[in-house]
Amino acid sequence: MPPFAPVNPATSSQEPAIAVSQPAPMIEVVAGVIRDLRGRILLARRTEGRDLAGLWEFPGGKHEVDESAEAALTRELREELGIEIEIGAPLIRVPQAYPHKRLCLDVHVVQAWRGTVRGLEGQALAWVPPHKLADYPMPPADIPVVAALTQPDRYLVTPEPGDDDNLWLAVLERALANGIRRVQLRAPACEPQRWRLLVTQAIARCREAGAQVLVNADIELAQSLGVGLHLRASQLAGLTKRSLPDGEMVGASCHTLEELLAAQAIGCDFAVVGAIRPTASHPGTAPLGWEGFAGLREAVSLPIYAIGGLVPDDIGEARHHGAQGIAAIRGLWPD
Numbered sequence: 001m002p003p004f005a006p007v008n009p010a011t012s013s014q015e016p017a018i019a020v021s022q023p024a025p026m027i028e029v030v031a032g033v034i035r036d037l038r039g040r041i042l043l044a045r046r047t048e049g050r051d052l053a054g055l056w057e058f059p060g061g062k063h064e065v066d067e068s069a070e071a072a073l074t075r076e077l078r079e080e081l082g083i084e085i086e087i088g089a090p091l092i093r094v095p096q097a098y099p100h101k102r103l104c105l106d107v108h109v110v111q112a113w114r115g116t117v118r119g120l121e122g123q124a125l126a127w128v129p130p131h132k133l134a135d136y137p138m139p140p141a142d143i144p145v146v147a148a149l150t151q152p153d154r155y156l157v158t159p160e161p162g163d164d165d166n167l168w169l170a171v172l173e174r175a176l177a178n179g180i181r182r183v184q185l186r187a188p189a190c191e192p193q194r195w196r197l198l199v200t201q202a203i204a205r206c207r208e209a210g211a212q213v214l215v216n217a218d219i220e221l222a223q224s225l226g227v228g229l230h231l232r233a234s235q236l237a238g239l240t241k242r243s244l245p246d247g248e249m250v251g252a253s254c255h256t257l258e259e260l261l262a263a264q265a266i267g268c269d270f271a272v273v274g275a276i277r278p279t280a281s282h283p284g285t286a287p288l289g290w291e292g293f294a295g296l297r298e299a300v301s302l303p304i305y306a307i308g309g310l311v312p313d314d315i316g317e318a319r320h321h322g323a324q325g326i327a328a329i330r331g332l333w334p335d
């Protein structure tokens with residue numbers, strides 16, 4: 001058992017930290033996901049006297065001047081743990097503002113390592129099964145890293161059902177067969193009675209595929225059917241809590257810093273932010289772009305899906321700007 005209660009991202013949000021309008025220089029930090037043969041992941045506890053002392057982190061550290069991420073990670077893990085590594089794929093780069101600094105936490109998978117792992121700087125170490133990572137109190141930048149390791153990198157938002165409910169359900173089944181594991185059931189124009197029936201049928205298909213389901217906006221519907229809830233941005237201002245028990249997912253659509261802070265404060269599990277690119281559904285809205293996305297990302301520690309004209313090929317770029325992945329209607333609906 002970890003020695004602390006889990007960190008609640010909602011309370012860590014109370015320090016929105018450095019305002020996005022007064023950027024301090026970004027500190028580059030690199031960290032590694034080191035697995036043992038049982039698939040457990042290595043965490044190190046930050047020692048006393050340092051910033052963020054007592055919190056658990058992925059081993060790594062700051063770049064030295066002119067050092068690449070690969071060189072910095074190799075050096076840090078040799079110095080801190082006594083191992084030699086082969087660096088693997090990038091996992092996620094999280095820009096994060098803290099009360100007195102901004103950093104970008106660049107996390108890579110460690111593909112192979114040699115040696116015996118030891119805490120050479122007096123740090124406690126723990127090998128943690130992925131599903132237990134969230135029990136360890138960590139710095140805010142690590143919350144999106146844990147989500148990137150354990151939660152889906154794509155979030156399907158359904159289109160309106162059109163005239164043919166069976167066709168819509170059949171396409172949903174195809175999306176699930178393609179690997180979709182998190183779905184927002186959304187059809188604001190659908191007549192409520194028809195929608196309730198369709199939602200019930202869709203939930204059965206999602207459950208069979210092992211996919212998480214969230215219904216759009218309708219708190220009563222989510223509560224009565226025992227599924228997750230996806231809040232519209234306009235609902236956030238009127239809520240002081242997440243409306244569902246802890247076991248059910250709550251997501252929120254956000255366009256502004258204020259909305260993101262509200263989503264985090266009420267305890268949402270994740271947010272969706274966009275539009276990254278111009279989309280047919282929001283023709284008059286100026287796109288945020290990836291830099292705009294990353295600027296919002298650093299003010300909160302929620303996992304965030306990027307949305308707006310995105311397809312699965314964009315997931316790498318999304319992760320590079322701190323996103324959990326992509327959310328999409330057209331880009332993930334296989335019709």
Ligand SMILES: Nc1nc2c([nH]c(=O)n2[C@H]2C[C@H](O)[C@@H](COP(=O)(O)OP(=O)(O)OP(=O)(O)O)O2)c(=O)[nH]1
Nearest residue numbers: 029031050051057058059060061062105139141142
């Ligand atoms: N290695 C590592 N650092 C992390 C993680 N999450 C996170 O916020 N950080 C922060 C903590 C530190 O501020 C910074 C890494 O700095 P460091 O570990 O090399 O050096 P340090 O203790 O002297 O850092 P500092 O007190 O000067 O900030 O990144 C993480 O998962 N791994």
